[in-house]
Amino acid sequence: MPIEWIHGLIGGALIGLAGAVYLLGAGRIMGASGIIGGLVDGSGRDTARDRLGFLAALLIVPAILYVVTGRTADTHVTSNFVVIIAAGLLVGVGTRIANGCTSGHGVCGISRFSLRGIVATVFYILAGGLTVVLFRHILGVI
Amino acid sequence: MRFMLSVLSGGLFGAGLFVSGMTDTTKVQGWLDVFGAWDPTLAFVMGGAIIPMMIAWQLTRGRTPLVGGSFPAPPQHKIGHRLVLGSVLFGMGWGLAGLCPGPSVASLSYGGAGGLVFMAAMLVGMGAAPTIGARIDRIAEAS
Numbered sequence: 269m270p271i272e273w274i275h276g277l278i279g280g281a282l283i284g285l286a287g288a289v290y291l292l293g294a295g296r297i298m299g300a301s302g303i304i305g306g307l308v309d310g311s312g313r314d315t316a317r318d319r320l321g322f323l324a325a326l327l328i329v330p331a332i333l334y335v336v337t338g339r340t341a342d343t344h345v346t347s348n349f350v351v352i353i354a355a356g357l358l359v360g361v362g363t364r365i366a367n368g369c370t371s372g373h374g375v376c377g378i379s380r381f382s383l384r385g386i387v388a389t390v391f392y393i394l395a396g397g398l399t400v401v402l403f404r405h406i407l408g409v410i
Numbered sequence: 411m412r413f414m415l416s417v418l419s420g421g422l423f424g425a426g427l428f429v430s431g432m433t434d435t436t437k438v439q440g441w442l443d444v445f446g447a448w449d450p451t452l453a454f455v456m457g458g459a460i461i462p463m464m465i466a467w468q469l470t471r472g473r474t475p476l477v478g479g480s481f482p483a484p485p486q487h488k489i490g491h492r493l494v495l496g497s498v499l500f501g502m503g504w505g506l507a508g509l510c511p512g513p514s515v516a517s518l519s520y521g522g523a524g525g526l527v528f529m530a531a532m533l534v535g536m537g538a539a540p541t542i543g544a545r546i547d548r549i550a551e552a553s
Contacts, residue, residue: 272431272437272449272451273450273451273454274454275429275430275431275451276430276431276432276451276452276453276454276455276458277454277455277457277458278429278430278458279425279426279427279428279429279430279431279432279455279458280426280430280454280455280456280457280458280459280460281426281458281459281461281462282422282423282425282426282429282430283422283423283426283427283430283455283458283459284426284458284459284460284461284462284463284466285422285426285462286419286420286421286422286423286426287419287423287459287462287463287466288462288463288465288466288469289415289418289419289422290415290416290419291463291466291467291470291475291481291482292466292469292470292473292475292476293412293415293418293419293475293476293477294412294415294416294419294475294476294477295474295475295476295477295478295479295480295481295482296482297482298419298423300423300510300511300512300515301510301511301536304511304515304532304533304536305536305539308533308536308537309536309537309539309540315412317413318412318413318416319416321413321414321416321417321420322416322417322419322420322423323420323515324417324420325416325417325418325419325420325421325423325424326420326421326423326424326427326512326515326516327424327515327516327518327519328421328424328519329420329421329422329424329425329428329516330424330425330427330428330433330516330517330519330520331519331520333424333425333428333429334428334519334520341428341433341434341517341520342434342520343433343434343435343509343517343520343521343522343524343525344434344435344436344508345435345507345508345509345521345522345524345525345528346435346507346524347524349524349527351506351507352507352524352527352528352531353527353528353531354503354506354531355502355503355504355506355507355509355528355531356503356507356509356514356527356528356529356530356531356532356534356535357503357531357532357534357535357538358499358500358502358503358506358535359500359503359504359507359509359510359511359514359528359532359535360503360531360532360533360534360535360536360537360538360539361496361499361535361536361538361539361542362496362497362498362499362500362501362502362503362535363496363500363510363511363536364496364535364536364539364540364543365492365495365496365499365539365542365543365546366492366493366494366495366496366497366499366500367492367493367496369500369510369511369512370504370510370511370512371423371510371511371512373497374456375456375459375460375463376463377485378456378460379459379460379461379463379464379466379467380463380464380467380485381485382485382486383485383487383489384485384486384487384488384489384493385485387489387493387494387497388493388496388497389497391493391494391497391498391501392497392498392500392501392504393442393501394501395497395498395499395500395501395502395504395505396442396501396502396504396505397442397443397444397501397505398505399442399501399502399504399505399506400439400442400443400446400505401443401444401445403505403506404439404443404446405445405446410439410506
């Protein structure tokens with residue numbers, strides 16, 4: 269089994285543990301787009317401190333691991349800024365309209381057999397797959 | 411208490427995204443690229459995450475959250491135009507850049523200018539979403 273897959277399983281378990289702590293501890297569903305979006309549109313004003321604490325740790329822990337492990341953590345983000353801006357806008361609008369992303373609908377939704385979570389995941393994976401095929405293999409942009 | 415639990419959860423989430431390699435956009439696009447060099451890593455991450463979460467959902471039965479209050483209501487089964495259209499738009503952006511909201515925060519310190527620009531655009535999109543969502547609702551009602 270390739271080491272990347274084992275890292276994937278271990279990292280995945282940590283993500284699941286994070287969601288379990290958020291659910292069993294704070295009684296909420298751990299969804300990154302909801303936690304960020306609630307701060308942006310003001311719907312999460314009452315819990316702003318918790319949200320900022322979550323996001324600060326989400327930013328700082330990988331930064332520390334990056335320095336401590338010395339592991340190359342290149343994100344390989346495209347240098348085409350038109351693509352990056354279009355992608356960011358689509359992710360921002362789409363996740364908030366669908367009320368969830370990979371963590372909320374994917375990890376937390378599928379694990380409770382939520383039909384909404386499963387349907388959302390099917391649609392964003394299909395749309396993502398078609399987008400990669402179109403823009404990589406047909407248009408050659410990404 | 412709720413604050414500390416949020417910090418703990420965010421930290422674990424960040425560690426998981428870093429360890430799993432999910433802040434590397436080539437791994438995410440590799441998973442989506444079924445006609446290229448397909449990379450199944452994302453499936454292992456999802457599987458690894460869903461198992462502890464399934465146990466967590468089981469543990470919510472007959473209990474209350476540590477900080478008090480109540481657990482989220484049982485899942486709704488209403489599939490509306492917002493869920494489908496929003497997920498399609500999200501998927502398109504996810505495919506284009508290989509980033510979704512969690513990893514975009516987790517990789518902000520080492521993601522360079524591209525990561526910062528993505529974050530800025532995502533925040534603008536999230537700010538515009540209520541207005542766009544309301545317009546979509548009107549179109550859906552009219553049709």
